[in-house]
Amino acid sequence: MKPCCKLIIWFVFCVTGWSMGGAVFADTANGLSVAYALDNPKLGEMLKQFGHKHQIPIASRSIDADELKAELIQRANTDSLPDAVIVPADFLGLPNLKFSPVLSDFTNKIDNEQVKQTASINGSVLGLPIMTGNHLLLYVNRALIKKTATDWEALESQQQRLPANTELIGWSFNEMYWFIPFLTAFDGDTLQNGKVSLDTVAMQQALNFYWGLSQKGVVEHQCDYRCATDKFKQGKLAYLISGFWAYDELENELADNLQVAALPSINGHAMRSYFTSYVLAFPGNSLYGRKRESLQKLAAYFIDSQQQQRLWQELKALPAEKSALYGLMQQHDLNLQVAITQLNQSVPLPSQFSMAVVWESMSIGFRRYGAGIVTAEQASRLMQHLAEKSANASLTRVE
Known part of the structure; x- marks a missing residue:
């Protein structure tokens, strides 16, 4: 049930069938x-x-x-x-x-x-x-970590004590759902009173902190969801940030070596994931x-x-x-x-129609900042501009 990603779904059963290809349901007058x-x-x-x-x-x-x-x-x-x-x-x-x-x-x-x-x-x-x-959690390999870090400073300090060929932490770095807890730790969010709110100081601070982890070598930004999950299951990653949907898979793989923990705090402020x-x-x-x-x-x-x-x-x-x-x-x-x-402790994922354009607009500004094309301030302004423009265009089409 990973959000913001396409689910791989198959047909499971069909009674008086609703066939593929856009065909209408069979007569269900009594059903x-x-x-x-x-x-x-x-x-x-x-x-x-x-x-x-x-x-x-x-x-x-x-x-x-x-x-x-x-x-x-x-x-x-x-x-x-x-x-x-x-x-x-x-x-x-x-x-x-x-x-x-x-x-x-x-x-x-x-x-x-x-x-x-x-x-x-x-x-x-x-x-x-x-x-x-669907909320994000910190998964810990207890065979590699004896004391789970509760903040990012403590977590980063553990990097030097890991065995050779073992990485500290990973997650689906370039997916915006994983960026949200960093944004909330700086008291930011995507919507305020139902309106797009991306051009904020909190967004700029979150971008700086997030990409700073990559620049310091704390996390590999090119390692995607499957990459990070596989490394963790193989014992090559000490920590993994992933959703509750991965709980059963990881428990089956790591058994007693798996620990579930809260996301590490940033400067004393809790990271709060979206959930839905x-x-x-x-x-x-x-x-x-x-x-x-x-x-x-x-x-x-x-x-x-x-x-x-x-x-x-x-x-x-x-x-x-x-x-x-x-x-x-x-x-x-x-x-x-x-x-x-x-x-x-998590934050409800807004269900408003505007969230579809928020995700894409955030991703564009996020990638440009990470590539060094724009500053954090320019990135947040770009996100806001794109989201408002796309939302207005979508509403016009709907009307």
């Missing part, structure tokens, strides 16, 4: 059509079991997240949207999809207001969070249409504590429902407890 952007067949099995339990025919399709975005926008123009979707919360900001506000009967089962915020647009909760997380949710949402205002009763049953099914526990057991996704998440905290798994605690 439900559901599309989901998640690369795990267990979710398809849960949908199938729901259908059997309630005697509701389910037409289901798994599709790559980027392709699903494009198809939903296209289907909105022909009134052929699915009845429900299970998607990253940033889908809720897509134009013209008319997602139904979710009833408080369901959202009240989520006691974390920040989790609800991931599914909120202009104060309305437009999706039911059923899985949450997967939501059950209802395009075309379907939750208040003729299939309202069936869709409410679907919402009740996925927010039920038993099904929420299954999401952890079978998908290794943190549940959004309060009792299921509390149950995980009571397990005698210190790494899992730290991961959940860090979720509570």
Whole structure:
């Protein structure tokens, strides 16, 4: 569930099929059509079991997240949207999809207001969070590090004590999702009151600090996500910054040598990652249409504590429902407890439509600064200019 990257997703099963190539759903007058952007067949099995339990025919399709975005926008123009979707919360900001506000009967089962915020647009909760997380964590190889650093100064000092051919730390350096915790440590963010806020002193300070780590040889900026993950699994990297989505993979590889920790602080200020949710949402205002009763049953099914526990057991996704998440905290798994605690310290990823242009605009200014083409001040101004220009153009097209 790594955000800002294209998921590799396959078709898992199809009942009364929704075929590839943009074809419409089969007749689901007495059933439900559901599309989901998640690369795990267990979710398809849960949908199938729901259908059997309630005697509701389910037409289901798994599709790559980027392709699903494009198809939903296209289907909105022909009134052929699915009845429900299970998607990253940033889908809720897509134009013209008319997602139904979710009833408080369901959202009240989520006691974390920040989790609800991931599914909120202009104060309305437009999706039911059923899985949450995607926040960044510090993974530590305990075979290489005896005392985990809690700040960057202490972390950098450990470099000289590592074995030969072992690097200190790595992450997907050039992806903006990884840059965000450095920005928040300088009290910055991408949006303020819903408006783009990139031309700030915090952005300039974060750029200086971030690229300074590369210049000092603390991190290899050309090592991408797969590169850093593989090095860590091979014992060639002492620390790894990666998302909660990597938890199961890394635990299986390192076993007792894996430690999960908070991101190191910068000058006494905590690094706070973005986090987001997967939501059950209802395009075309379907939750208040003729299939309202069936869709409410679907919402009740996925927010039920038993099904929420299954999401952890079978998908290794943190549940959004309060009792299921509390149950995980009571397990005698210190790494899992730290991961959940860090979720509570993270910042909700905005779901506004403008975030799409924010990511690209940040990346352009970021790369130009790293190449020495512009100063930090020029980079932040460029980011702001590009984001505002692109956002205005996008709104014009939508209108």
